[in-house]
Amino acid sequence: MKGVVMRLAHTWSVALLGVDGVPVEIEADIGGGRPNTRIVGLPDASLTEAKERVRAAIRNSGEKWPSEAVTLALSPAALKKNGSGYDLALACAVLAAADAVPGEALGKTVMIGELSLDGRVREVHGVLPALLAARRAGLQRAIVPESTVQEAALVHGMEVLGAQTLSHVLQWLRGEPDALSTPGAMQEIPQPEVPDLADVMGQPEARWALEVAAAGGHHLLLIGPPGTGKTMLARRLPGLLPALTHDQALEVTAIHSIAGMLRPEAPLVSTPPFIAPHHTASRTALVGGGVGLAKPGVISKAHRGVLLLDEACEFGGDRLEALREALEDGEIRLARRDGVVCYPARFQLVLATNPCPCAPPREADCSCTPHERRRYMARLSGPVLDRVDLRVRMRPMTAMSIVDSNRPESTATVRKRVDAARRSARDRWAQQGWVTNADVPGPFLRREFALPRKVTMLLDRGLESGAVTARGADRCLRVAWTLADLAGVDRPDADHVAAALEFRDRRAA
Template identity: 70%
Template sequence: MALARAWSVALIGVDGTVVEVEADIGAGTPAVHIVGLPDAALREAKDRVRAAVRNSGRSWPDKSITLGLSPATLPKLGAGYDLALACSALVAAGAAPGERLANTVLLGELALDGRVRHVRGVLPGLLAARRAGLTRAVVPTSALAEASLVTGVEAVGAERLDEVLRWLDGEDDALQQPGEYVPADPPRVDDLADVVGQPEARWALEVAAAGGHHLLLVGPPGTGKTMLARRLPGLLPMLSMEQSLSVTAVHSVAGMLTPDAPLITVPPFMAPHHSTSVPALVGGGVGIAKPGAISRAHLGILFLDEACELGPHKLEALRTALEEGEVRIARRDGVTCYPARFQLVLATNPCPCAPPRDRDCTCTPDARRRYAARLSGPLLDRVDIRVRTRPITAMSGVEVNPPESTAAVRARVLAARERAAARWADRGWRTNAEVPGPVLRREYALPDKATALLDRGLNAGAVTARGADRCLRVAWTLSDLAGAARPTADHVSAALEFRDRRVA
């Protein structure tokens, strides 16, 4: 047989396209040609595949071999096609039967000694294969637990190339079957009871968790801003299966999954350093962009500590993602779209010198204004809740009146989220922060008496139209926490106080 084909997957972001890998063996000078827009790593595959076949006890065809990857106009990146290239070449040469290649997707990089190495993006790759009608997958053993998460595709694992070839010869037990999936224990979360004082900030954190709202914490160093932010994940509900697969797909492309925890079931928490670059934050790279911190925080939390130290160009890069819930990155080989529906938490000092108490500040008024202006008006307008943390003035009474634990606050948060989810279930929204403003203003409009203060703020220019919509969302969250049927004037007033510009 001079022609054979196998299947693999090309990934552009988290979107996969099934690739047909063809092998043609003809007369001529012995050589291997790979066509179909391969990148540098894929062009080198001919040497890896040839050595892996020989070190697996098989003979490499000493003829002219053309390996084609279709669609030809789609860029092919990485070494994940090695396994499909090797199998298709040997089947075309008659060294292995090809019946089992039908409806089977092959993913894996080959080492020179024939080992099948792990590749990124197995989960989104198999999701794409399932959409294309493929029903079986051969993957590296290290990715077998991840591959088994995709229902409708029979996944088997290979340690070495010779195991795959024996499986093609008809040995059913040559490849490993996935074991029973055992969910990993959720990571330990820090308790909210560890935070001393800060009742206003603790309440703001609870409201942010209940509604999925963005949060800004401003205060002197040592007042608990970072402690509060790192305790937010413990207040959030577990991810649903659909959400888990969406988050896991991004982390799979980023190469952050481990074999013992192939499925992410808790909202991710990303906290990049303030010296991070724009590509590391938003995503980037050569050829096809890789996911950045905001995409790895999808359906979780992005915490930016020392936010004013990041610089305006990094912070402004977040604005579109905050509104649209995704990020689109144009690079040489195409435009990549990654999901980025995250909850933003910012923490910053009030001034450059950042003394423990405001009265000890040595900064001039102009210096304080310039420092605060690093958080631009358009960015702050997208932050629903702003709160100031205060210095602790006394440690007495801390043990006598301990603050509430994470478990107690989480119970109220989950109850409020259930009310919101039930209200928006028909529209597909899970939290109040996702509800568009027109829906709140028209279909869920509040009485004039309830919104009178908000209308005065709009008239005075104290709040923008976008800010008014976000006030309404926070007001609905406050009513959910209170168990009320709809927001009252007090809820709207409290939501408006959360947007007090004097905090920033």
């Protein structure tokens, strides 16, 4: 129609699907009708409301909202868009289409941030995985909330700018390079203090099992009366683990970013996380979930770290059974209304439980019937226990005094042995890309690193008698290799296999 002037501008934002992101092109078209604002491209409720937030933020930033029809399109149009992180990009696209600001820089820039009504740029979750996706798509500049600029700076190869307000972004678009902040030098992040293993008295078998678990990345079950040190030992496992590599740190940080767990002063998670949910946590809290697209649960927040389920038998069978796939596959797939997301969940599981509901200090004082004891421990089902490599029954303390010459070893001392064992495993599996013995598939161990029959004879008898399953046999082999690494020998012998099989003794459970 003659006399109608159509104006168009576009910029970029990112839609998150789990820890993966999809770049979203945001187009603004002005003209062709009476004053009206529409957002198209499958926005959710919070994004549909963005037009009111954006309109108020533009007006309160001293700019004028167009007095014509405004159409905002988000592409790919078939992808569901969630959240408020598109606000900043929407506002800049509208003003560029209205010729209020130059739009040349917008086509190469990804913008992430929620707008308050007065124009402040608010923090949103998931900045790190969003910018990783933008970098893969070839975008080279990002504008993010100033509070997340250090997190964004973890993405190398992108120019990162931080914005406090919409006005500052508009000044930058108009040619004022100092209007936006740049990341400062990355400060050394103080490592969290971990409790020392020397604080735990006695329990030599459990301490040895903890060392084996740390050296090989194995799952661990601790059973014993209250006050024997189950939780104390479990909380000292992260101190025995090596620091995360850069790639592993980015994986963990991306999950914590989506979950909103990052602190501005510590934007990078460089140490293995330790997560210990309360036994009343729901199944959704454990594995993840929510409306629309699923959010990460406890098991994903513990990725590359330790997940402690204290009072494990109080969790309930349905919640423990939900861990099966993650223990086997190292990831969890969650299907919800708006799609399927996959979160990594490669953690070390530590289960700690009392042997019965009454849990007296001495087993001889137990008032539970055999049926009550069996029903209590049955919450740890066979399939769950089959995925736990090490099972230890802890003994009550009999004395509070210890001789100085027999003081327990410190975390630093044990960690040296763990580091040496991990180096041996890493060197052995380097060609295949595995880091710990727990990562190695059973078929590969049996085929490429098969042990002599005289070494595995006891394990073969266990399989024949039904004392151990095929999965359990594979896990025994992994533990045997870890025991060999701790002993400083090239291959496991019959004693290592026997010790690994003893760790799976059902009487310990």
